[in-house]
Amino acid sequence: xxxxxxxxxxxxxxxxxxxxxxxxxxxxxxxxxxxxxxxxxxxxxxxxxxxxxxxxxxxxxxxxxxxxxxxxxxxxxxxxxxxxxxxxxxxxxxxxxxxxxxxxxxxxxxxxxxxxxxxxxxxxxxxxxxxxxxxxxxxxxxxxxxxxxxxxxxxxxxxxxxxxxxxxxxxxxxxxxxxxxxxxxxxxxxxxxxxxxxxxxxxxxxxxxxxxxxxxxxxxxxxxxxxxxxxxxxxxxxxxxxxxxxxxxxxxxxxxxxxxxxxxxxxxxxxxxxxxxxxxxxxxxxxxxxxxxxxxxxxxxxxxxxxxxxxxxxxxxxxxxxxxxxxxxxxxxxxxxxxxxxxxxxxxxxxxxxxxxxxxxxxxxxxxxxxx
Ligand code: AMP
Numbered sequence: 001x002x003x004x005x006x007x008x009x010x011x012x013x014x015x016x017x018x019x020x021x022x023x024x025x026x027x028x029x030x031x032x033x034x035x036x037x038x039x040x041x042x043x044x045x046x047x048x049x050x051x052x053x054x055x056x057x058x059x060x061x062x063x064x065x066x067x068x069x070x071x072x073x074x075x076x077x078x079x080x081x082x083x084x085x086x087x088x089x090x091x092x093x094x095x096x097x098x099x100x101x102x103x104x105x106x107x108x109x110x111x112x113x114x115x116x117x118x119x120x121x122x123x124x125x126x127x128x129x130x131x132x133x134x135x136x137x138x139x140x141x142x143x144x145x146x147x148x149x150x151x152x153x154x155x156x157x158x159x160x161x162x163x164x165x166x167x168x169x170x171x172x173x174x175x176x177x178x179x180x181x182x183x184x185x186x187x188x189x190x191x192x193x194x195x196x197x198x199x200x201x202x203x204x205x206x207x208x209x210x211x212x213x214x215x216x217x218x219x220x221x222x223x224x225x226x227x228x229x230x231x232x233x234x235x236x237x238x239x240x241x242x243x244x245x246x247x248x249x250x251x252x253x254x255x256x257x258x259x260x261x262x263x264x265x266x267x268x269x270x271x272x273x274x275x276x277x278x279x280x281x282x283x284x285x286x287x288x289x290x291x292x293x294x295x296x297x298x299x300x301x302x303x304x305x306x307x308x309x310x311x312x313x314x315x316x317x318x319x320x321x322x323x324x325x326x327x328x329x330x331x332x333x334x335x336x337x338x339x340x341x342x343x344x345x346x347x348x349x350x351x352x353x354x355x356x357x358x359x360x361x362x363x364x365x366x367x368x369x370x371x372x
Contacts, residue, residue, distance in 0.1 A: 057231070059228040062225060063226060063228030064229070064367065066223055067219055067225065068363070074176065075173060076171060076173045076192075076210050078177070079210050079218045087101070087110050088110060088112070089113065091113065091114045091152040092150055092151070093150060094151075095146075096293055098124065099294070100292065103289065103292060108126060109125045109126070111209060114152070120195055120204050121152075123193055123209065124151060125190075126287055128157075129288060130257055130260060131158055131163060134261065136296050138161075147294055170193045172195065173196055173207050181215060182364065184212065184360070192210055193209045194209065194210060212339075213338075216333050216359060220331070227330075232322060232325050233320070233322045233325070234323065236326075238361075239358050240353050240354075241352035244269070245265060246350065247271070248270065249307075250302045251270075251303050252300070253290065253302060253305075256268050265355075266285075267339075267340055267355075268281065269281050269342055270282055276349050277348050278317075278342055278344060280317065281317050282303055283339075286309075286310060289309045290306055317342060318338045318342070319344050320342075321345070322351060329341065338356075339355065339356055340354065340355040340356065341354045341355075
């Protein structure tokens with residue numbers, strides 16, 4: 001429904017004269033009011049008229065509209081820096097070696113290349129390592145086999161575990177960024193490879209990979225209307241506040257890894273057993289350091305011990321409250337590599353989780369149907 005249509009409908013609803021007269025004890029007039037003719041037959045009208053928009057609502061809408069308009073005129077190419085590196089891993093590489101390469105290069109995913117067929121073979125992500133971990137956990141006697149797993153074995157592992165392979169979505173770099181975001185939302189992917197076709201060989205080639213963070217940072221840097229998003233989180237339908245997966249420092253790390261898989265989430269807040277305060281967050285990327293070099297013994301550690309393995313350059317945990325607004329959250333995204341914010345109440349206890357998936361979904365879909 002367009003904005004202009006709402007007040008028009010409401011003014012038609014208002015003069016319901018016959019009812020008014022009956023309530024007053026008068027005889028109802030026998031003529032019908034014009035609004036009765038205009039009412040579509042068989043459709044009940046809303047009993048409570050929509051609340052008029054407050055200036056803060058109008059600004060919020062304006063902010064979202066500006067972000068979407070921006071995403072529609074920019075392409076994924078625009079997000080890429082002028083110069084960048086791309087690390088592609090050959091599917092014949094051993095899984096344990098791939099872990100070291102990721103760690104050495106400070107990355108958490110990489111496109112795969114099948115040199116037998118000279119084709120792009122999907123994206124290697126933390127989910128693949130979690131699958132290997134689960135396979136090992138179910139078949140602890142098969143350690144020597146797990147040790148020899150190559151990246152080409154990942155699909156077999158998926159089959160053995162009975163997990164649905166994560167569909168590798170990709171996008172042409174010249175397509176609008178908005179389309180890349182929609183594809184990521186639909187597939188719940190947190191990153192998307194940009195795949196082009198080589199003019200000479202007619203083969204597909206991976207240009208780069210864009211992440212939710214890169215896209216939202218690009219928006220934060222370039223769309224000044226993000227400053228219009230002044231409604232507090234508590235008034236928005238964004239983030240998760242119920243059914244939160246949490247753990248304690250003494251929870252076995254494998255239990256937390258199972259939670260990540262079961263709920264398809266990328267982090268689990270770690271709470272203090274006594275007071276319930278948030279002490280840390282275990283992230284899916286933490287599994288990379290945990291099984292570094294193909295060392296699966298550390299999977300018997302508890303969360304506290306596992307978190308000690310984190311590298312010193314860990315960027316920390318970001319928190320906010322339901323009073324915070326997306327304008328300041330976009331400021332944080334502009335300044336720091338944040339992937340999620342833990343929402344705390346006034347006593348420092350966990351109230352919810354706001355991740356980049358939530359922000360992207362809100363920015364793309366909120367009130368989308370209202371726009372013409
Ligand atoms: P993510 O993959 O972390 O971006 O999260 C995907 C969805 O799961 C988002 O809607 C998050 O708000 C939600 N989520 C993230 N972490 C948790 C958690 N620990 N418990 C429940 N839901 C979560």
